[in-house]
Amino acid sequence: MSYKVGIMGATGAVGREIIEVLHDRNFPVEKLRLFASVRSAGKVMETPFGEITIENADEADYSEMDIAFFAISGGWSQENAEKATSAGCYVIDNSSAFRYDDNVPLVVPEINANAIGDSKLIANPNCTTAIAAIPLYTLHKEYGVKKVIISTYQATSGAGAAGMSELTEETRNYLEGKEVGNKVFAYPIAFNAIPHIDSFQENDYTREEMKVVWETRKIFSEPDMSISCTCVRIPTMRVHAESIVIETEKPVNPADAKKLLSSVEGVELKDDIANNVYPMPITATKKYDVEVGRIRQNLVFGDHGLEFFVCGDQILKGAALNAVQIAEKL
Numbered sequence: 001m002s003y004k005v006g007i008m009g010a011t012g013a014v015g016r017e018i019i020e021v022l023h024d025r026n027f028p029v030e031k032l033r034l035f036a037s038v039r040s041a042g043k044v045m046e047t048p049f050g051e052i053t054i055e056n057a058d059e060a061d062y063s064e065m066d067i068a069f070f071a072i073s074g075g076w077s078q079e080n081a082e083k084a085t086s087a088g089c090y091v092i093d094n095s096s097a098f099r100y101d102d103n104v105p106l107v108v109p110e111i112n113a114n115a116i117g118d119s120k121l122i123a124n125p126n127c128t129t130a131i132a133a134i135p136l137y138t139l140h141k142e143y144g145v146k147k148v149i150i151s152t153y154q155a156t157s158g159a160g161a162a163g164m165s166e167l168t169e170e171t172r173n174y175l176e177g178k179e180v181g182n183k184v185f186a187y188p189i190a191f192n193a194i195p196h197i198d199s200f201q202e203n204d205y206t207r208e209e210m211k212v213v214w215e216t217r218k219i220f221s222e223p224d225m226s227i228s229c230t231c232v233r234i235p236t237m238r239v240h241a242e243s244i245v246i247e248t249e250k251p252v253n254p255a256d257a258k259k260l261l262s263s264v265e266g267v268e269l270k271d272d273i274a275n276n277v278y279p280m281p282i283t284a285t286k287k288y289d290v291e292v293g294r295i296r297q298n299l300v301f302g303d304h305g306l307e308f309f310v311c312g313d314q315i316l317k318g319a320a321l322n323a324v325q326i327a328e329k330l
Ligand SMILES: NC(=O)C1=CN([C@@H]2O[C@H](COP(=O)(O)OP(=O)(O)OC[C@H]3O[C@@H](n4cnc5c(N)ncnc54)[C@H](OP(=O)(O)O)[C@@H]3O)[C@@H](O)[C@H]2O)C=CC1
Pocket: 008, 009, 010, 011, 012, 013, 014, 015, 035, 036, 037, 038, 039, 040, 041, 057, 058, 070, 071, 072, 073, 074, 076, 094, 095, 096, 125, 126, 127, 157, 158, 159, 160, 161, 162, 314, 315, 318, 319
């Protein structure tokens, strides 16, 4: 069995990576179609599947596709998902448009693949959420996680291809002594750290921070889990890093937690401080597994608390890889 696959937003940071992951994982593709805006329509893209001419996403005929990966924007997904699913096409949506809809499964396959059921529309989680999810869920199952506090260090590619270009251009401007500006980010990103990702909410958290709360609860089926997050943009190209503190129901110790996490699919334990081994964006880049390390007993919660650091390629596990894993489950 092989499938007719469409990628909507194929020229973007996530779309490009979906093409690579489909090829790398030998997804059974009968025909691959690439779609983007009218600006890109007609251009030819080099892919591991050969040269493919980009089509206008607004004119897609979904009856010609079995699965469509949506990687454009929330608004575009809102406008087009129904058209696709009613034509019999499965939609795996990378945007936040449907994640909080009770009728749409929000899936990290290693955790809640069974939530897919017979839904034609499946939401892919926020990247910060997806990267923390597997180590957190593993510890939750074993020790019962009562409270979670996360601080993030998020890469510019989280803001798409334009975010990466702004980092490169503004770093060059800075080093050449030229005026430094900003369009994608709220302030110049070069040599900076900006505690502001997505819009501010009524409770003074940002929407990115609240996504971690809402989505973790939904994926874990734990509607009351106590979670708080601070999201910060830093001048890296890709990979989101997260410092995570948990309080647990049962006593927990770092040695047992390391042993547990070392056996989990999707996690690479990088924890050997004697040899300076720990997670970092430069080692986690283009890696499917999320790196986990710096695991230690938390000083505040004592033997009922852990503190650790994760680094995950947010274009992969936070978007393209997770989306393709959902397609594999389908
Ligand atoms: N970057 C990340 O780490 C993550 C992103 N996501 C989500 O994935 C989606 C895509 O993000 P990302 O790849 O980063 O974004 P990019 O800005 O890098 O890419 C956007 C893509 O959408 C296309 N596009 C833009 N406007 C339109 C339009 N009006 N009609 C049709 N196509 C259009 C672009 O085509 P063209 O080149 O022709 O302009 C491009 O292919 C978003 O919903 C984002 O929130 C989710 C998790 C992580």
